[in-house]
Amino acid sequence: MSKQRGKQTVELANPVAIPSSACVAGSREGRGPLRHTIDSIYEDSLTGGVKSWEQAESAMQKDALNLALSKGNFPEKSLRYLLAGDLLNQCIGSAFSARTADIPFIGLYGACSTMAEGLGLGAMLIDGGFADRIAVVTSSHYCASERQFRLPLEYGGQRTPTAQWTVTGAGAAVLERAALSGEPDHPLITHLTFGKVIDMGIKDVSYMGAAMAPAAFSTLSAHFQDTGTGPEDFDLIVTGDLGVTGSDILRELFANAGVTLGQNYTDCGALIYGLTEPDVSAGGSGCGCSAVTLCGYIVSGLRARRWKNTLFCGTGALFSPLSAQQGESIPSVCHAVRLVGGKQ
Amino acid sequence: MSKQRGKQTVELANPVAIPSSACVAGSREGRGPLRHTIDSIYEDSLTGGVKSWEQAESAMQKDALNLALSKGNFPEKSLRYLLAGDLLNQCIGSAFSARTADIPFIGLYGACSTMAEGLGLGAMLIDGGFADRIAVVTSSHYCASERQFRLPLEYGGQRTPTAQWTVTGAGAAVLERAALSGEPDHPLITHLTFGKVIDMGIKDVSYMGAAMAPAAFSTLSAHFQDTGTGPEDFDLIVTGDLGVTGSDILRELFANAGVTLGQNYTDCGALIYGLTEPDVSAGGSGCGCSAVTLCGYIVSGLRARRWKNTLFCGTGALFSPLSAQQGESIPSVCHAVRLVGGKQ
Numbered sequence: 001m002s003k004q005r006g007k008q009t010v011e012l013a014n015p016v017a018i019p020s021s022a023c024v025a026g027s028r029e030g031r032g033p034l035r036h037t038i039d040s041i042y043e044d045s046l047t048g049g050v051k052s053w054e055q056a057e058s059a060m061q062k063d064a065l066n067l068a069l070s071k072g073n074f075p076e077k078s079l080r081y082l083l084a085g086d087l088l089n090q091c092i093g094s095a096f097s098a099r100t101a102d103i104p105f106i107g108l109y110g111a112c113s114t115m116a117e118g119l120g121l122g123a124m125l126i127d128g129g130f131a132d133r134i135a136v137v138t139s140s141h142y143c144a145s146e147r148q149f150r151l152p153l154e155y156g157g158q159r160t161p162t163a164q165w166t167v168t169g170a171g172a173a174v175l176e177r178a179a180l181s182g183e184p185d186h187p188l189i190t191h192l193t194f195g196k197v198i199d200m201g202i203k204d205v206s207y208m209g210a211a212m213a214p215a216a217f218s219t220l221s222a223h224f225q226d227t228g229t230g231p232e233d234f235d236l237i238v239t240g241d242l243g244v245t246g247s248d249i250l251r252e253l254f255a256n257a258g259v260t261l262g263q264n265y266t267d268c269g270a271l272i273y274g275l276t277e278p279d280v281s282a283g284g285s286g287c288g289c290s291a292v293t294l295c296g297y298i299v300s301g302l303r304a305r306r307w308k309n310t311l312f313c314g315t316g317a318l319f320s321p322l323s324a325q326q327g328e329s330i331p332s333v334c335h336a337v338r339l340v341g342g343k344q
Numbered sequence: 345m346s347k348q349r350g351k352q353t354v355e356l357a358n359p360v361a362i363p364s365s366a367c368v369a370g371s372r373e374g375r376g377p378l379r380h381t382i383d384s385i386y387e388d389s390l391t392g393g394v395k396s397w398e399q400a401e402s403a404m405q406k407d408a409l410n411l412a413l414s415k416g417n418f419p420e421k422s423l424r425y426l427l428a429g430d431l432l433n434q435c436i437g438s439a440f441s442a443r444t445a446d447i448p449f450i451g452l453y454g455a456c457s458t459m460a461e462g463l464g465l466g467a468m469l470i471d472g473g474f475a476d477r478i479a480v481v482t483s484s485h486y487c488a489s490e491r492q493f494r495l496p497l498e499y500g501g502q503r504t505p506t507a508q509w510t511v512t513g514a515g516a517a518v519l520e521r522a523a524l525s526g527e528p529d530h531p532l533i534t535h536l537t538f539g540k541v542i543d544m545g546i547k548d549v550s551y552m553g554a555a556m557a558p559a560a561f562s563t564l565s566a567h568f569q570d571t572g573t574g575p576e577d578f579d580l581i582v583t584g585d586l587g588v589t590g591s592d593i594l595r596e597l598f599a600n601a602g603v604t605l606g607q608n609y610t611d612c613g614a615l616i617y618g619l620t621e622p623d624v625s626a627g628g629s630g631c632g633c634s635a636v637t638l639c640g641y642i643v644s645g646l647r648a649r650r651w652k653n654t655l656f657c658g659t660g661a662l663f664s665p666l667s668a669q670q671g672e673s674i675p676s677v678c679h680a681v682r683l684v685g686g687k688q
Contacts, residue, residue: 002473002476003472003473003474004424004473004475004476008448010474013473051670052670054666054667055670080348081538085453088664088666089433089434089664089665089666090431090433090453090455090662090663090664090667091453091662092662092663092664092666092667094453095541095662095663095675095677096662096667096675098540098541098662098675099541099542099543099662099675101540101541102540103540104352104537104538104539105538105539105540105541106461106465106538107452107454107461107660107662107677108451108452108453109429109434109435109438109451109452109453110450111434117450117451121450121465124468124469124472124474125468125472127472128347128468128469128471128472128473128474129346129347129348129357130347130354130468130472131348132346132348148666193448194425194448194449194450195448195449196442196445196446196447196448196449197439197442197443197445197449198443199443316451318435318436318439318451319434319436319439320432320433320434320436321433322398322432322436322492323398323434323436323440326395326398328440331439331440331443333439333449333451
């Protein structure tokens, strides 16, 4: 039976459950409005025991995965696949985390969209009969990311108002065949829409929200069209991570198309630091941003019946420092996953 | 119906066909023993028209995909997904190629194993009913890779005998539901085994074959065990890219386990330059190496009935220059895909 809907969307034959998830984060994220949904908050940038920020990022991935497994009482060996990715060159955050796990590894690269990409792929692998249980893990680390993408922290560079702050954090979600979960509270993945790479010519790497908003517009529009829905059919639509300025652009793109993104629309980058942190400019970014928000705030809200029908739209800016130095613009992508509350 | 076999392997319910594939490569590869299976050979390292080696890598991906589509007479819009990845930081080779394609994009990172990872995932997406036709594309570029991973070319550094030479090339494979292909000659994917990340402590980035051989041993052993087969059941087993020295280590690992990898075993890195190129040390490497070998040599041999039952085992070294500088060893992975000749 084909599960293809319209031009870009998949409707799963059987919803895939998220029986367990966990997230860990740094101290700045741990002071933010999502702090009560974060399972573990590190006091220092080296997660208490390693020698580099890159090793700290791997440690966060491991911690998030172990927490998610232990919350669900799942042995590691019950996972058929580990899907993981991050922003570090050659995705070493994921590789060095995965080498301590005895699980077949599928490496992803979707920049900040990686959690959504992993949820979508993982859900298809389960729905297709290729796995009963898998885990998706992603991470980012502010200090590792700054020195790789922008400037050494020691330089103390000024930030522009449109710049986003890379989240220090990791999220892990366990996915399984819903039939395995007796538990009616588990959130369910029902649909997913993989996006095309969109590049509208934005070249300012401190304005990634503007580069990614058109990709979010493209994928959300495709999801609405393919499934005969609109923004009003969801009680939460969350992009990650357009930040404050990028979300405004997305609202405007929809308004120009005659569609209102209302109060039910928000963004992981805008949520994670709230309005209280003076340094974060336009909000959070990084693979860890939407991962922490999804694996903590969104999953717990679905479990608590705060929302019934949500659309989680991971956005990623697919540039590198080198492509920016060569004068290239920023190609972007957005993948959308529909998550609904459990069997009510 | 579950398609899981043993601990790590998938047996597809319906084989997935490769109705079309294409590969492009640089002049050095174009002088090698696989030259007759390469569709297009560039005379210069900038593929005739772009300004940087990174742009050349994207151009190669586009050329390979367009050739594969035109060989099969497939319109681009008939592809449900484009699965792609490469070795450049943040996978810009793939992102900048994909921005000109109007196809939903799934970004992968598996280092030199990316073609096998993509074939495996793509086959599952088709067999699971999520797509009718997709494309997998990967690439690498010697000049872009050297300056990123090792030394500026201008430096003229000496190479060790165990070092491998990053292939300049790209491969694209179109996958579709076998039922769509009336053509009996199309090679078919029947099984796949995703590997675990293995790290035996090798730290020499000029000896990646040694780092990756244990990962190949792990995945091949799992495939044999899960499917009740052995090396003698295949008329071609090809790893990519252990190179000459890494393949010898793999033979030895199997010999120690009482299993003989015979004349039917070879390696993409050992194949692509043959014994005629003086500079390539232990053979080829890079995402482009196994991609060019698979999309040209292996697919054409299956079509010509030269082999009936092959095991394509992509190997990847999941390190970065930074992880090596920090004194880390090299985690590695191997993914195996079984490809059989068409309906005989």
